[in-house]
Amino acid sequence: xxxxxxxxxxxxxxxxxxxxxxxxxxxxxxxxxxxxxxxxxxxxxxxxxxxxxxxxxxxxxxxxxxxxxxxxxxxxxxxxxxxxxxxxxxxxxxxxxxxxxxxxxxxxxxxxxxxxxxxxxxxxxxxxxxxxxxxxxxxxxxxxxxxxxxxxxxxxxxxxxxxxxxxxxxxxxxxxxxxxxxxxxxxxxxxxxxxxxxxxxxxxxxxxxxxxxxxxxxxxxxxxxxxxxxxxxxxxxxxxxxxxxxxxxxxxxxxxxxxxxxxxxxxxxxxxxxxxxxxxxxxxxxxxxxxxxxxxxxxxxxxxxxxxxxxxxxxx
Amino acid sequence: xxxxxxxxxxxxxxxxxxxxxxxxxxxxxxxxxxxxxxxxxxxxxxxxxxxxxxxxxxxxxxxxxxxxxxxxxxxxxxxxxxxxxxxxxxxxxxxxxxxxxxxxxxxxxxxxxxxxxxxxxxxxxxxxxxxxxxxxxxxxxxxxxxxxxxxxxxxxxxxxxxxxxxxxxxxxxxxxxxxxxxxxxxxxxxxxxxxxxxxxxxxxxxxxxxxxxxxxxxxxxxxxxxxxxxxxxxxxxxxxxxxxxxxxxxxxxxxxxxxxxxxxxxxxxxxxxxxxxxxxxxxxxxxxxxxxxxxxxxxxxxxxxxxxxxxxxxxx
Numbered sequence: 001x002x003x004x005x006x007x008x009x010x011x012x013x014x015x016x017x018x019x020x021x022x023x024x025x026x027x028x029x030x031x032x033x034x035x036x037x038x039x040x041x042x043x044x045x046x047x048x049x050x051x052x053x054x055x056x057x058x059x060x061x062x063x064x065x066x067x068x069x070x071x072x073x074x075x076x077x078x079x080x081x082x083x084x085x086x087x088x089x090x091x092x093x094x095x096x097x098x099x100x101x102x103x104x105x106x107x108x109x110x111x112x113x114x115x116x117x118x119x120x121x122x123x124x125x126x127x128x129x130x131x132x133x134x135x136x137x138x139x140x141x142x143x144x145x146x147x148x149x150x151x152x153x154x155x156x157x158x159x160x161x162x163x164x165x166x167x168x169x170x171x172x173x174x175x176x177x178x179x180x181x182x183x184x185x186x187x188x189x190x191x192x193x194x195x196x197x198x199x200x201x202x203x204x205x206x207x208x209x210x211x212x213x214x215x216x217x218x219x220x221x222x223x224x225x226x227x228x229x230x231x232x233x234x235x236x237x238x239x240x241x242x243x244x245x246x247x248x249x250x251x252x253x254x255x256x257x258x259x260x261x262x263x264x265x266x267x268x269x270x271x272x273x274x275x276x277x278x279x280x281x282x283x284x285x286x287x288x289x290x291x292x293x294x295x296x297x298x299x300x301x302x303x304x305x306x307x308x309x310x311x312x313x314x315x316x
Numbered sequence: 317x318x319x320x321x322x323x324x325x326x327x328x329x330x331x332x333x334x335x336x337x338x339x340x341x342x343x344x345x346x347x348x349x350x351x352x353x354x355x356x357x358x359x360x361x362x363x364x365x366x367x368x369x370x371x372x373x374x375x376x377x378x379x380x381x382x383x384x385x386x387x388x389x390x391x392x393x394x395x396x397x398x399x400x401x402x403x404x405x406x407x408x409x410x411x412x413x414x415x416x417x418x419x420x421x422x423x424x425x426x427x428x429x430x431x432x433x434x435x436x437x438x439x440x441x442x443x444x445x446x447x448x449x450x451x452x453x454x455x456x457x458x459x460x461x462x463x464x465x466x467x468x469x470x471x472x473x474x475x476x477x478x479x480x481x482x483x484x485x486x487x488x489x490x491x492x493x494x495x496x497x498x499x500x501x502x503x504x505x506x507x508x509x510x511x512x513x514x515x516x517x518x519x520x521x522x523x524x525x526x527x528x529x530x531x532x533x534x535x536x537x538x539x540x541x542x543x544x545x546x547x548x549x550x551x552x553x554x555x556x557x558x559x560x561x562x563x564x565x566x567x568x569x570x571x572x573x574x575x576x577x578x579x580x581x582x583x584x585x586x587x588x589x590x591x592x593x594x595x596x597x598x599x600x601x602x603x604x605x606x607x608x609x610x611x612x613x614x615x616x617x618x619x620x621x622x623x624x625x626x627x628x629x630x631x632x
Contacts, residue, residue: 037566045566208562213555230562239529241555246524246546248573250353250361255571257564 001235001304002039007297012054015088022077022091023065029082029293029314030058030108031300032142033206036234045259057082058113060097060104070094076104078112085293085316100275109142109311110285111274113260117228118146118204119270120263123154125226125256126202133157133196135215138206138231139176140167142311145286147204148174153282156202159195161188161211163306170309174284182211189214189244199223208232209240216244216253225255235304286310317551317620318355323613328370330402337406338393339381345398345609345630346374346424347616348458349522352550361575373398374429376413376420386410394423401609401632416591425458425627426601427590429576433544434462434520435586436579439470441542441572442518449473449512451531454522454547455492456483458627461602463520464490469598472518475511477504477527479622486625490600498527505530505560515539524548525556532560532569541571551620602626 017023035057038049049055059082063075068091071077079094081087097107109115121143122128134151138144139160151158152175160171163183171179178195182188192200192214201223203215208230215225233240247253263270277283288308290299292315299314301307333339351373354365365371375398379391384407387393395410397403413423425431437459438444450467454460455476467474468491476487479499487495494511498504508516508530517539519531524546531541549556563569579586593599604624606615608631615630617623 227565229565233562239557239559240561241557243555245556246549248571249543249546250575251573252575252578253573255564257567257569259566259568262568 002036002301004297004301006039009294010054012084014086017065017067017088020068020090020092021088022063022068022071022094024059024061024077024079024081024087024089024094025064026059026061026082026085026087026316028060028105028108029296029316030113031296031303031312031314032057032114033229033231033234033303035300036304045261055083056080058108059087060108061087063094066091071096078107083296098271100271100278102278105287105311105313105315106285108313109287110146110283111271111278114142114311115146115274116263116267116270117143117260119150119274120260120266121226121228121258122147122150122202122204124263125258126204126224128154128156128202128224130155132201133159133198133220134202134204135159135161135192135196135200135218136204136206137161137182137211138229139171139179140286140309141206142308143228144204144206145171145174145310146283148176149277149283152176153277153280159192159200161192161207167306167309170286187214189217192218202226205229206231212240213242213244216242216247219247219251219253221251223251223253225253227255227257228260231304288312290314292316318352318617320613320617322355325610326370328400331404333381333383333404334406336384336408337404338379338384338387338410340375340377340393340395340397340403340405340410341380342375342377342398342401342403342632344376344421344424345612345632346429347612347619347628347630348373348430349545349547349550349619351616352547352620361577371399372396374424375403376424377403379410382407387412392420394428399612414587416587416594418594421603421627421629421631422601424629425603426462426599427587427594430458430627431462431590432579432583432586433576434459435466435590436576436582437542437544437574438463438466438518438520440579441574442520442540444470444472444518444540446471448517449475449514449536450518450520451475451477451508451512451516451534452520452522453477453498453527454545455487455495456602456625457522458624459544460520460522461487461490461626462599464492465593465599468492469593475508475516477508477523483622483625486602503530505533508534518542521545522547528556529558529560532558532563535563535567535569537567539567539569541569543571543573544576547620604628606630608632 140162160176180191199220205227206229209232456478476492477496515536521543522545525548
């Protein structure tokens with residue numbers, strides 16, 4: 001588990017814009033569980049952070065100076081040079097916000113990368129379809145809470161897992177048919193069995209570990225698991241212990257890992273459907289907001305201790 | 317782990333044939349790892365064996381009496397009423413042997429259920445294709461040895477794992493590009509890393525446990541795992557420990573459980589391809605043969621201690 005001592009807040013010299021560049025004053029910064037993986041020095045789908053170099057990540061900000069004809073002062077934009085209060089970027093690394101009737105910071109959460117993870121993971125990777133019972137872990141998180149709502153918008157039965165009464169109540173308010181409190185002391189495998197009497201057809205895994213094993217224990221024939229995160233193991237050197245893994249044979253279970261960027265060519269599908277559900281009032285959000293750049297490490301570390309309900313954000 | 321005390325050899329009264337029935341003198345009986353699952357009192361893809369009732373399984377025999385016009389005395393047939401020296405069955409539960417130039421007992425192994433498991437698991441479930449490196453565990457077993465040979469017939473690179481020098485030498489003689497001896501004392505994850513410098517694209521899992529974890533550790537982007545058996549865990553109450561499970565996210569690994577009977581409508585594809593490879597001399601077999609009905613429990617239990625090279629059979 002990283003600590004705040006692993007981070008430093010450094011002043012860098014301000015530099016003038018080159019031709020085609022823009023200066024952005026960041027207003028919202030994202031912290032996401034996948035960033036933990038980038039702190040390990042291993043080859044992965046994104047290169048590791050480098051010690052002594054700035055970290056990056058999703059950000060929303062306002063253009064305060066422009067030498068590009070694509071953006072003018074005052075434009076609200078999104079980009080990937082987070083973990084700083086000001087960014088100087090070539091205009092082609094900056095995107096305008098999609099035109100949905102929603103707060104700008106939503107594009108770091110439900111209407112951005114975490115929301116796309118929920119949408120494509122549930123509907124494409126797991127192939128959730130009419131009649132399915134969906135189980136989703138970390139259901140009060142940015143991804144999980146969106147999985148719950150997309151599944152309900154599609155008319156599916158949904159069981160969510162979250163830690164603590166407050167989070168569980170929120171997940172229930174999103175429409176979940178049943179909610180498990182994994183901090184209640186009841187093993188997840190038992191709690192899931194009590195609410196999934198007819199088993200589960202889809203498991204959306206943000207967590208790994210005990211939740212994954214419980215999903216294996218209760219998976220129906222031809223169940224599909226979409227795995228986009230294993231927050232339980234990111235900071236652990238212990239192996240995952242699975243007692244029910246062999247059920248995948250008799251039940252022909254499919255477990256599929258995925259990364260949302262595999263679907264980046266299909267963002268139009270996402271914005272079309274999410275825009276519709278937003279208009280119909282079918283999407284609710286929650287945000288856990290830290291204030292000030294110096295709180296980035298605390299916000300980030302809070303992800304691993306269940307400190308967020310909905311999307312974890314830092315406002316500058 | 318079951319013991320021979322769990323079995324009893326019982327004399328049953330001989331009964332006369334009813335209309336449409338045949339009497340078969342069995343000559344070859346099959347023991348297979350999946351039978352272990354049927355000894356547990358749990359709902360699965362095949363019903364559990366019942367205590368005090370005869371066990372069944374694949375068998376080859378000769379018709380010695382017939383009241384059906386589908387079979388006559390002297391016909392060699394296959395059926396599923398194994399674990400006995402004589403079977404009385406309705407003719408529709410008895411099949412003639414396919415017409416390939418091969419010993420009849422091959423239809424219990426490479427040209428039967430285990431061979432179909434290898435064929436459909438490798439080519440359909442894992443979707444092995446040109447350029448792939450295939451890793452297969454229990455590569456000296458009935459299924460694994462056929463996976464090795466089909467993969468080579470398809471021009472793929474194959475790494476097999478087997479226990480002990482004799483089995484490894486045999487797997488190598490089948491054409492495997494590299495063989496790991498999992499009994500050598502080197503952890504499988506290390507041994508696999510040494511021979512799979514460019515990783516693996518397909519893992520054919522007969523074993524689970526340490527082999528599955530090693531496959532996860534070395535799986536390439538978009539690797540596909542076909543899982544038809546986990547012989548390591550059938551007799552264990554310990555959980556499977558996986559240290560490399562989270563790699564399935566970044567590498568978009570797919571793990572798919574399957575049962576060969578899902579492909580029973582496609583047996584013509586299997587016999588066409590296997591017949592061709594047989595004619596071209598691309599298929600070799602090995603059989604570990606016990607003699608006499610009373611050896612069925614010993615043959616069966618031998619499957620779990622690595623007692624067989626190739627297909628485990630009992631000859632009557």
